[in-house]
Amino acid sequence: MGRNLTGTEAFLRSVHPYDALAAEEFSGIYRAFLPLDVAAGEAIYGLGDELPGLFLIVTGEIEVTDANGVQVSALGPRNSFGERGLLREGRAVTAARALSDAQLLVLPKDTFHTLVRNNRAFARYFDRARPSRSGTRDLAEMRLRDLMAPNPLSCSADTSVQRAAQAMREAHVSSIAVTEGRRLQGILTVRDLASRIVAQGLPSETPVADVMTRNPVSLSPEDLGSDVLQLMLERRIGHVPVTEGGDLRGIITQTDLTRHQAISSAVVISDIAQASSVEALVPFTKLIPQVLAQLVAAGKPHDVITRLITDIGDAVTRRLLKLGEDALGAPPVSYLWLACGSQGRREQTGVSDQDNCLILSDDVAEVDMAYFHALAKFVSDGLDACGYFYCPGDMMATNPRWCQPVRVWRRYFEGWIATPDSEAQMLASVMFDLRPIAGDTALFDGLQDDTLAKASRNSIFVSHMVANSLGHQPPLSLLRGFATIRSGEHKNTIDLKHNGVVPVVDLGRLYALQGRLTHANTRARLLEAKAKGVISATGAKDLIDAYDLIATTRLEHQAHQIKHGDAPDNYMAPSSLSDFERGHLRDAFVVVRTMQSAIGHGKGALG
Known part of the structure; x- marks a missing residue:
């Protein structure tokens, strides 16, 4: 491709973010681009190579692969690549080759870095860092x-x-x-x-x-x-x-303004603690969507929002346990009520069912079990009435399987680790997110530490956990777009839970297993995994930034639905986002797939 400045100028005016540059800045930029022709099958750069600059596709198709040779993107005209490496040490963190004859433009790295330093909008387009708007706004x-x-x-x-x-x-x-x-x-x-x-x-x-x-x-x-x-x-x-x-x-x-100032998770929790019946709790839990929308509008970070929403769920559970004991009498032996799933990880949003279990003292007798079955039913029925719907998989304390003394729970975990079949993997994944809510926490302390130690030493179990974690894939199509749901009620949407946050949740759980980390919260697990060397600093930064963007997008989607009077869900149409937002969300999914590929090839996240 010859150096045709007129053609380059016209092309760049059709590509974001160059189309948004000021006239003087744009004039200097389009003259800096250098043409590059590549033939089908030709390598453009390899992993670890020094990058000459940012690549922009004019014609043709380019394949980008990770450290394991797994394709993470197939890019076409107007797509850029190489920015991740440029924003690090200037060396490629992926490999790229031409799938067809292609014409490229290369923005020299010095010019690229000058733009990143001097143009905030340009920098924001190519940097996936956690949104700066996450501060508190009154x-x-x-x-x-x-x-x-x-x-x-x-x-x-x-x-x-x-x-x-x-x-x-x-x-x-x-x-x-x-x-x-x-x-x-x-x-x-x-x-x-x-x-x-x-x-x-x-x-x-x-x-x-x-x-x-x-x-x-x-x-x-x-x-x-x-x-x-x-x-x-x-x-x-x-x-x-x-x-x-x-x-x-x-x-x-004025009522809207007063309500905004008055309704907070702390106020709701205070009211919950005083509720005298299940019926009295219901009006307070109906405020949860409004609290969530308010927190999103105030620019709170996603992990703070889900923590505050989960705090309400914890308060409801503790109040129901107290009401249950008032109705049934004092428990015959000590017990511990635990949450698993999103509540266990402190990651509840506007859409939550209940996942819970009971650990009982080994002193429990058969005659005592009727009390705990009745208590479990009272609490689970109350949670359902408050909007925390029954778990479709029956992962609740009302299931006798999940209402057992410590010795049985210890046997469960030992069995799942020793014989890691598909059911054991599913159950272990849920149970590794256990968090005490109310009762005698001593019943859980030794159990958690022993289980982590045994599981991390069992290479077969860990391998099965790795395979199980790869069951949820980010919604990426082969071309630079999203793999949306093809039919049914949620056609043309992506599932921001199962294909968005869950793949990162699974990775966080694996890192916790490998490093024997006790945190249940996903973001805390990633940070601790970085601190303990389970995951590299660069891998951790990329994955945390990607998770922040995906989780924030999910909450903003739910807040938008709540504001417009709809029930919140996890299904978002990519068309509801701007080109800028779609590009960054897809980049976040590419990071997650790259990290999945690394751990799937036995390289952890250290590459």
Whole structure:
């Protein structure tokens, strides 16, 4: 490919992030690119090679493979590669070769690094580091799009005040927007009904247009919480419409602001601790989606959000145990209630079933078992009533198999380690995430340490755990895209749980096994694995950054659903993301697949 500056300029103007560069900066960049032609089958660089710069594909297809020769990407026109190595020591962390004749552009590494240093947007595009927005924001700093109630109640101007009042009552709101199509014309509040209708004795058939506040002051979704606070204080109003280009987008009330300030995980937990019955607990657990959405909007890190959400689940469990003991009497012997799964790892989100078990003192007699079966049923039924649904796999203390004395639990673990069949692998994976919730923790201490020691020494068991962990693969297609679900209710989406966070959870569990690490939380496991040398510093940084992005994307997806009145789930359409977001999410999945490949080839994460 000859050096055609005009053609290079036109091509780069169609590629992000170059299309977003300022004119002067762009002029210098497109002149810096060097052309490179490669033939089908030709190696572009190998693992560990010094990289000349960032590669950009103009035509053709390029294969990128990891240290084990496993393909992690098949890239086409407008895709870049080589940035991971450039952002490290300048040496390739993958290998690349041409699958077909290809024309490339190479941005010299010095120019690339200058751009990374001087252009924040450019640096952010090529760096997968944990989002910097993860700091705490108070209400005054939050955007109204994160505070407003979307899809507010509305009516036309010719609606009668009686019908408008009935609609407000049915929707349990204190105002109704008056619109023509989506255009905001006015607003009617409960206070208006009292002062302008009832006080003046107007008939119930009076049109809303006669008494509404016309052309009310409004704010945009991008305005801040401080703007709405100031407006409400200055104008002495309690309702502020949120509009965009004159179209109604939402509404914010004083109640919304008060609720945002008042509802927190700490407040919910305090209320839970005082609940006198299962029925009294239910209203508090119904606040969990709102707490989650609020924490996401405040920019909290994903591991902080899931920890706070899990704290609520722990509090509910402890309260139910106390209520159960009050109803059944004191337990005949000591016991320990433990959580496994996402609650055990402190990684609960807006979608959680229950996974739990009971460890009993070896002093338990057969006659005592009726008490613990009744206690387990009381707690599990209560959790289900509170929105923590029964485990589809029956991994609950109500299953007699998971309500046993210490000696039986010790026998379980020894058997799973000695005979690691498929069921043993599944059960061991769940049980390695056990965390005490309430009761006598001494019943678990020795069991956990002994099990980790025996499991880590059994190479056959570890090999089976490795194979089992590779059952969940990131949703990557061969081309630079996502492998979405092809049919059914969730067609054209990706599962951010089973194909997103679970592959990293599995890796974290393996590192914990190899290093005999006692943390149950995935991010804490990765950090401890790095500190103990189980995983290399560079491998840990890449994997933690990838996990942060995937887990944050999952929570943002759920928060978006909650804000729009939908039940949260884990199925996200990639089309809902920007090109920038899709590119980075896919890069995160590539990192996870690379780490899976490394551990699958017996190299751990040290390569």
